[in-house]
Amino acid sequence: MAKAHTSNNIRKLRFHHDEMTQQELADKVGVTRQTILAMEKGKYSPSLELAFKIAHVFQLPLEEVFTYNPENDQA
Amino acid sequence: MAKAHTSNNIRKLRFHHDEMTQQELADKVGVTRQTILAMEKGKYSPSLELAFKIAHVFQLPLEEVFTYNPENDQA
DNA sequence: ACATAATGTAATATATTTTTTACACTAAGT
């Protein structure tokens, strides 16, 4: 297994979407600003549900918001 | 926000993939059999990372394994 | 100079996911 990571471009997307603020996004998906901030900072990766909600806000498929970086998982 | 759900067809996919057992899948993605079982039973929805790993095992885009059912989220 | 909005940091508390362990049940093989 090992360290696989999940990155996202929430930050970029916020700006591309009318400079949506962290708070606004947080409100739209029903979490706290801290949660958005932590995600943008890569402090932790969200739950699948939250990921779906965020993709939904930006009207994008989940995989265009979050990208999976398998580090060295077995095949 | 409210209750949005995430469903999956892990079970089906396991059988379509050489009748892969819960334990085998668990091993491939580095979790416990209980975790796979709980997911199949809808007991809780996985982390984004785990979701990605599972999709990766089945060589499918994440959204073909997990589907988001927004219940009544605001637009 | 002041006020405000947006973001960052940090600590603690709560919720949820995941692990660990143990046991029950069914189906298949011998």
Added chain:
DNA sequence: ACTTAGTGTAAAAAATATATTACATTATGT
């Protein structure tokens, strides 16, 4: 009849995500 493999249930512990609160910083507007 026995064993084994696969699955289901359950409870408690550990890990991780999320909430809450409070404060610092920077940029902008007045």
